[in-house]
Amino acid sequence: MFKFLKEKIAGWAKKISKDKSEPEKTESKPKSIKIKEEKTQKEKLKKFEHAEETEEKQGFFSKLKSKISKTTISDEEFDSYSEELQNLLLENNVAYEVAEKIILELRKRIIGKEILKKEIESEIRDGLRDTIEELLIEPFDIVSRITEKNLANKNEPYVILFVGINGTGKTTTIAKIAHYLKGKNISSVIAAADTFRAASIEQLKKHGEKLGVKIISQQYGADPAAVGFDAISYAKKNHINCVLIDTAGRMHTAKNLMKEIEKIANVCKPDLKLFIGESITGNDSVEQAKSFNFAIGIQGIILAKADVDEKGGTALSVGYAIKRPILFLGTGQEYDKLEPFNKKKFSEKLGL
Ligand SMILES: Nc1nc2c(ncn2[C@@H]2O[C@H](COP(=O)(O)OP(=O)(O)OP(=O)(O)O)[C@@H](O)[C@H]2O)c(=O)[nH]1
Ligand SMILES: [Mg+2]
Structure with missing residues (x-):
């Protein structure tokens, strides 16, 4: 059921985490500075990776690691993908008013929440599952x-x-x-x-x-x-x-x-x-x-x-x-x- 939902969420999470890992836009900066910055970025990363290898996880590196691995989903990011999710719900017989409600509730759950990058997919999936379970009314016996x-x-x-x-x-x-x-x-x-x-x-x-x-x-x-x-x-x-x-x-x-x-x-x-x-x-x-x-x-x-x-x-x-x-x-x-x-x-x- 809910054909392609899993795939859609996985794709969504992948795109968000990819966007997050791209370097800051540096269009206004001259090329030479950009290359230099990229070099230092790479050096930092190399240092960090090396540090990880040698388990040298001191102050600076653990801070850097948590910066790299943690993220939040912004309003803009949510909006740019939620339409696709809403369409998928509609295609799967979810009524319009319900699809809208689901997106609204999911938004409340995940926007601004600090999450591990590698867990973006499961955060969205868990959020959607909890939202759906809350919308359903508990049956009586x-x-x-x-x-x-x-x-x-x-x-x-x-x-x-x-x-x-x-x-x-x-x-x-x-x-x-x-x-x-x-x-x-x-x-x-x-x-x-x-x-x-x-x-x-x-x-x-x-x-x-x-x-x-x-x-x-x-x-x-x-x-x-x-x-x-x-x-x-x-x-x-x-x-x-x-x-x-x-x-x-x-x-x-x-x-x-x-x-x-x-x-x-x-x-x-x-x-x-x-x-x-x-x-x-x-x-x-x-x-x-x-x-x-x-x-x-x-x-x-x-x-x-x-x-x-x-x-x-x-x-x-x-x-x-x-x-x-x-x-x-x-x-x-x-x-x-x-x-x-x-x-x-x-x-x-x-x-x-
Ligand atoms: N696959 C499947 N077929 C079902 C199910 N429930 C009912 N059917 C079939 O649906 C058809 C209609 O079932 P009925 O129980 O006669 O439906 P009804 O609502 O009483 O129909 P009316 O009295 O004419 O309004 C029959 O061929 C049933 O075998 C089900 O859960 N699964
Ligand atoms: Mg009948």
Whole structure:
């Protein structure tokens, strides 16, 4: 992920350290003086190198060495390279507002800081990694939220509503979550509240059979809120820990469909409303997340299809845009291809 980021930072560091090692500009000085100065510079360096060889590190030489090996990055230097870095972030699906924020934070971290020349590259890389990790919101643990609610209110299931535009991976993700919860001894029931798309109910029933999870459904065209309500009643009666409500994919720009999702949320009163986006869509995901957040208030994000994402910027952008954590990444079609999101692991994958 974040193609060429490592290479770009390495190139940046190399250029800065090269610029720093060039002698002061001496254009106004006559040639003879310049040559003389160069000679004395060389002599000094020779002396210094010799001193190093013989480990004769006394006052003057250690001072000289620290002058040579330590440096600071100036505003001008940062500006001349940060544009390239910003473009690279944009190319990797980082939204413009997030790329700008990253550059701003990185600037605060590294400008004027005294660093060893040989560590320019790692300083920039560490700065970028820390900045990115700080922008990402720490995910919470859904398992403990479910058990907390189950314990506090006997017979009260924890209700999770899954929303997103068409084809992002909602239904598959729900099946994965049911499988994940089963592995943690948490029972669930799935509400087939996508009563709109052809074959959506059959798709869920197949998952239900494979997973051994009950699917609550009505006929196509039924009120999705009523299906969700049925599933909650079923869970209460049967002491099921968690209700997962699947919904039809809807464009975030379709006002009537967004009204419908508001109704589902009002009737079912979910404990958690999750936005399911695709890792590969970048800025579009940001816009979708903002719209769903505006309509019903999103508390967490799952990004599916991270396995086919070569970029990585969507995770950064969507979370930052709505100030909500990424809880999981979908990393394939199988049930176990659901990874709890980890900030450190994510920045490692970016090559930082
Ligand atoms: N590679 C990959 N494919 C995925 C992942 N999650 C879902 N898919 C695939 O994406 C396609 C759409 O998945 P669905 O779960 O049906 O998506 P949906 O959001 O429910 O779709 P609608 O209900 O039509 O809006 C299917 O072919 C899934 O197998 C994932 O993490 N990785
Ligand atoms: Mg679906």
